[in-house]
Amino acid sequence: MKIVILGSGNMAHYCCTQLVAQHEFKLVQLYARNSIEGNILAKRFDTPIVNDLSAIIQNADIYIFAVADAAINQIANNFFKTEALLIHCAGSQPTTILENAGKNNGIIWPIYSIQKDQSTYPSDVPLVVDANNESARTSTELLAKSMSQNVTLLNHAQRKYMHLNAVLVNNFNNHLMAIAEQICKVENIDFNILLPIINQTAKRIELSSPSQSQTGPAKRGDWTTMQQQMDLLATHPEWQKVYESLSVSIKKMYDK
Amino acid sequence: MKIVILGSGNMAHYCCTQLVAQHEFKLVQLYARNSIEGNILAKRFDTPIVNDLSAIIQNADIYIFAVADAAINQIANNFFKTEALLIHCAGSQPTTILENAGKNNGIIWPIYSIQKDQSTYPSDVPLVVDANNESARTSTELLAKSMSQNVTLLNHAQRKYMHLNAVLVNNFNNHLMAIAEQICKVENIDFNILLPIINQTAKRIELSSPSQSQTGPAKRGDWTTMQQQMDLLATHPEWQKVYESLSVSIKKMYDK
Numbered sequence: 289m290k291i292v293i294l295g296s297g298n299m300a301h302y303c304c305t306q307l308v309a310q311h312e313f314k315l316v317q318l319y320a321r322n323s324i325e326g327n328i329l330a331k332r333f334d335t336p337i338v339n340d341l342s343a344i345i346q347n348a349d350i351y352i353f354a355v356a357d358a359a360i361n362q363i364a365n366n367f368f369k370t371e372a373l374l375i376h377c378a379g380s381q382p383t384t385i386l387e388n389a390g391k392n393n394g395i396i397w398p399i400y401s402i403q404k405d406q407s408t409y410p411s412d413v414p415l416v417v418d419a420n421n422e423s424a425r426t427s428t429e430l431l432a433k434s435m436s437q438n439v440t441l442l443n444h445a446q447r448k449y450m451h452l453n454a455v456l457v458n459n460f461n462n463h464l465m466a467i468a469e470q471i472c473k474v475e476n477i478d479f480n481i482l483l484p485i486i487n488q489t490a491k492r493i494e495l496s497s498p499s500q501s502q503t504g505p506a507k508r509g510d511w512t513t514m515q516q517q518m519d520l521l522a523t524h525p526e527w528q529k530v531y532e533s534l535s536v537s538i539k540k541m542y543d544k
Numbered sequence: 545m546k547i548v549i550l551g552s553g554n555m556a557h558y559c560c561t562q563l564v565a566q567h568e569f570k571l572v573q574l575y576a577r578n579s580i581e582g583n584i585l586a587k588r589f590d591t592p593i594v595n596d597l598s599a600i601i602q603n604a605d606i607y608i609f610a611v612a613d614a615a616i617n618q619i620a621n622n623f624f625k626t627e628a629l630l631i632h633c634a635g636s637q638p639t640t641i642l643e644n645a646g647k648n649n650g651i652i653w654p655i656y657s658i659q660k661d662q663s664t665y666p667s668d669v670p671l672v673v674d675a676n677n678e679s680a681r682t683s684t685e686l687l688a689k690s691m692s693q694n695v696t697l698l699n700h701a702q703r704k705y706m707h708l709n710a711v712l713v714n715n716f717n718n719h720l721m722a723i724a725e726q727i728c729k730v731e732n733i734d735f736n737i738l739l740p741i742i743n744q745t746a747k748r749i750e751l752s753s754p755s756q757s758q759t760g761p762a763k764r765g766d767w768t769t770m771q772q773q774m775d776l777l778a779t780h781p782e783w784q785k786v787y788e789s790l791s792v793s794i795k796k797m798y799d800k
């Protein structure tokens with residue numbers, strides 16, 4: 289199966305890295321609007337590159353649109369009509385945004401923060417797969433499985449919830465750590481002291497459900513401690529609201 | 545140095561485990577009000593145990609009050625007067641709660657969730673140390689360093705902030721994962737798909753500051769996605785408040 293990859297960012301880099309050693313799937317061409325990043329990628333994976341849509345070879349079996357969410361539709365609308373499998377990588381977008389270019393459409397979406405400066409990737413990057421018909425689904429799933437051991441089929445509604453979940457456990461967790469880091473800076477405390485408990489919190493859920501591991505003042509209804517900690521945040525009303533909303537939500541989850 | 549440990553919970557278990565192989569510090573007696581847990585501990589560490597305060601030997605050098613926060617003051621008020629070093633393990637409490645029993649008071653507080661069902665503990669459990677005088681501080685620090693490679697002196701004000709930080713990065717992070725888990729259950733999605741990104745989020749801050757790693761709709765000001773994700777949470781107004789407060793706080797941190 290001949291593959292063309294469009295894009296030169298993180299996901300394009302990941303796809304190239306995972307596919308370059310494959311026998312079933314052969315990377316035959318790259319397309320990139322960003323010629324600097326594109327040329328780096330082309331050189332690294334020893335693959336011909338073009339920066340004009342009309343120069344894309346038309347006899348490939350699969351085209352992977354590993355481009356920014358906003359560019360997917362735009363490129364698809366200017367693409368030649370094809371029977372080939374067209375795949376995009378945006379979890380929040382439906383398969384239909386590719387349909388102006390062809391009727392076999394799939395999605396491969398990593399629930400993972402892919403950074404292109406890595407030379408290798410974990411073999412279990414979670415890839416979520418969907419497609420608009422049975423044969424496209426089979427091919428997209430096979431392709432995803434050639435890139436990762438961790439492939440799951442999820443429909444559009446489920447993907448929306450997983451996108452939300454990724455915000456909760458990645459973006460929001462990260463922000464709580466950023467607040468803790470700022471507090472440490474102001475109070476002249478080494479933030480690294482918190483690394484073991486941060487790691488422990490992430491590791492523990494591999495063994496037990498987070499709802500069973502919940503502890504802390506909100507869980508035990510310790511209003512004195514909660515009020516004292518809210519007072520410590522007095523200079524940052526927006527952090528107080530974070531503290532309050534999470535405490536109320538914890539209380540509600542376990543008061544049943 | 546002869547040590548008596550009071551308590552039979554997680555911290556008592558940790559102290560026994562870390563001290564039992566020591567030469568400088570010799571565990572000579574245990575005191576526990578809970579005779580079942582106490583006897584398990586005594587048998588495991590081959591140490592005499594008593595359950596009556598008046599039976600505690602009075603010639604030890606250090607007494608570690610590894611008991612519940614509420615019990616520290618209560619036991620100290622009924623303790624014999626001593627010149628020995630008295631240590632408690634509650635990060636949120638001042639050294640003064642021990643002063644009715646003696647004037648050499650220290651604190652060893654783990655910023656880590658210690659579970660007594662472990663047979664070994666990491667060698668870098670972060671231990672925070674404080675004391676009410678120079679000599680007590682030196683001894684408490686030495687004792688803490690015999691238990692862990694990761695010992696930091698923090699005063700009472702700093703400890704309050706670290707207690708708050710532990711709530712942010714442990715209790716609150718855990719709750720965000722618990723929300724994601726519930727969403728997965730309702731939408732019939734395997735929660736384990738999220739484990740790699742959870743791990744990645746925790747690991748990444750070992751290399752770069754969380755404020756530099758921030759991504760997501762709130763960071764990039766993507767109000768469309770934020771509104772869509774808030775709508776997905778419509779059945780849980782308390783989760784919407786969590787989402788909103790964290791998004792507002794992220795926006796504020798980077799809009800400078």
